Amino acid sequence: YKKDGTKIASGLTTDAKGQIQVNDLKPGDYYFVETAAPAGYELNDSKLNFTVELQTTTKVATVAATNAEKTGSVVLNKTDSDTGKTLSGAVFDLYKKDGTKVASDLTTDAKGQIQVNDLKPGDYYFIETAAPAGYELNDSKLNFTVEFQATTK
Template sequence: NFTIDFNQSEAAKVSKTNTPKTGTVVLTKKDSATNTELADATFELRNEDETLVRENLVTDDNGEISVADLAPGDYKLIETKAPTGYQLDATPVNFTIDFNQSEVEKVSKTNTAKTGTVVLTKKDSATNAELADATFELRNESDTLVRENLVTDDNGEISVADLAPGDYKLIETKAPTGYQLDATPVNFTIDFNQSEAAKVSKTNTPKTGTVVLTKKDSATNTELADATFELRN
């Protein structure tokens, strides 16, 4: 509103402001291995000045967060809580809302599933004593070599951590001294969101030996056939 005064000597001056159009961002959250969309990841939104703009933004069943009504500028989405069974990754997802934005800004972020641990115990098949110095290699379900030169310690154990969920097998490549090699795979599974180490075991049988007895005549030293014996331990 303005008024033109009677006998006005100067122009009436008025002003008005415009607010830039706002924009929208959509983040999609996925599993780093399977590319499956992940629900229940929580984010916060900050602007270029590190000011908190929104918080408690949670991905839906489609793995998405949509944030509208954002003024033009630079922003970052920061993960504050990972979905169950996944590792938190707080690396910011940077994006820009352009002036007069015509399309939704689309960004994405992946989560890596939490890793698990396996513990193998190696024992003597007869005495159940723990055996050191047995060597194994670890392969996944695709038969790809994951680790090698895994050697049992003085407690007869091998512990392997940081294993992604999936099926694996431990294969003996060198038996302890005095024992027979058994290359039959020890299969195990690292479960999604594993809470305890997977425990497996394998035994070794001691190598066998041979005895030769010679039977002779006590006077002539001639070898004697047809003597019958039994063997006891």
């Protein structure tokens, strides 16, 4: 768009390098607005302003746009293996598949649950670090995957 809101071009799509090139713009102020984000990314609909200056030598104006990767959530449910009763007070650490610790001292609530939000797509695991009173520690890896999502679930 021109600064005054006049649309110059639409349907411009980033190439394999993540770039869009528009030639033959007259000197002045312009802006891009993203109308569709790549699959798995949030739409960034802010105005991306740039200026084409009067040039005696050719100079290319550049503007950068970023998108945040869509994230997912996980809910862990801690229950008694015999009765199925939910258990509060169990403490877990959360790791990426490669062993990088993401969070520690996550404790199950009154419903026996831990919810973790804003996880990027990938493989993770929980490890219990403290069992509820009267229970044995289950220190096996509890693996899960946050799927790549083209739409929010």
